[in-house]
Amino acid sequence: xxxxxxxxxxxxxxxxxxxxxxxxxxxxxxxxxxxxxxxxxxxxxxxxxxxxxxxxxxxxxxxxxxxxxxxxxxxxxxxxxxxxxxxxxxxxxxxxxxxxxxxxxxxxxxxxxxxxxxxxxxxxxxxxxxxxxxxxxxxxxxxxxxxxxxxxxxxxx
Numbered sequence: 257x258x259x260x261x262x263x264x265x266x267x268x269x270x271x272x273x274x275x276x277x278x279x280x281x282x283x284x285x286x287x288x289x290x291x292x293x294x295x296x297x298x299x300x301x302x303x304x305x306x307x308x309x310x311x312x313x314x315x316x317x318x319x320x321x322x323x324x325x326x327x328x329x330x331x332x333x334x335x336x337x338x339x340x341x342x343x344x345x346x347x348x349x350x351x352x353x354x355x356x357x358x359x360x361x362x363x364x365x366x367x368x369x370x371x372x373x374x375x376x377x378x379x380x381x382x383x384x385x386x387x388x389x390x391x392x393x394x395x396x397x398x399x400x401x402x403x404x405x406x407x408x409x410x411x412x413x
Contacts, residue, residue: 264355266407270327270390271356274298275318278395279326281339289331289399292410295324296393318393326411335377335385335400338367342394353389362387367398 270276275296284290298316305312353360362368368387371377377385383402390397399405 266404267355267359269325269409270329270359270407273325273358276358276390276392277320278339278390278392278397281397284330285332287333289334289337291327291329291390291397293327293329293390293392294320295326296320297324322411324411325409328408328410329390329405330408331399331401331403331405333382333401333403335375335382335402336367336371337400338398340396340398342392342396345396358391360389360391361404362389365389365398367400371400 270293273295275298277294277296278291279294280290280292282290296318297320298318300316302314302316305315348366350364351362351366352364353362355361365387367389368385371385377400379385385400385402386404388399388401388405390399
């Protein structure tokens with residue numbers, strides 16, 4: 257599915273971030289989902305760390321705070337969602353997506369395949385399914401719904 261210009265604009269601020277942190281996830285109403293995601297920025301100061309006897313140089317601490325962007329990403333309805341620990345996610349080169357690095361709309365994905373096998377949801381009912389992925393530091397959120405989320409920038413106003 258091609259992403260409309262409106263969809264691209266909705267995700268532009270999120271995809272302009274270098275890093276995102278998931279700060280809150282919840283269901284404000286039954287079968288709805290709300291994420292609060294905060295922009296992260298890398299420190300200008302590089303450090304070296306040692307892991308299992310190997311020195312990794314040019315590392316930068318990623319932090320967030322009152323001067324970074326804060327977003328609400330909300331779906332009124334979902335078919336399925338998943339939250340994965342980013343440390344254990346396996347890259348799948350067969351997946352196809354549009355948009356940016358941090359927020360993606362998938363036209364082909366293993367999560368879409370899973371939902372097709374594990375539910376009776378399909379394009380006929382409840383309607384054409386959309387897979388939106390939100391890639392945060394430490395968390396990957398996959399959402400299957402019939403609509404794009406509503407995105408609100410909470411900070412800065």
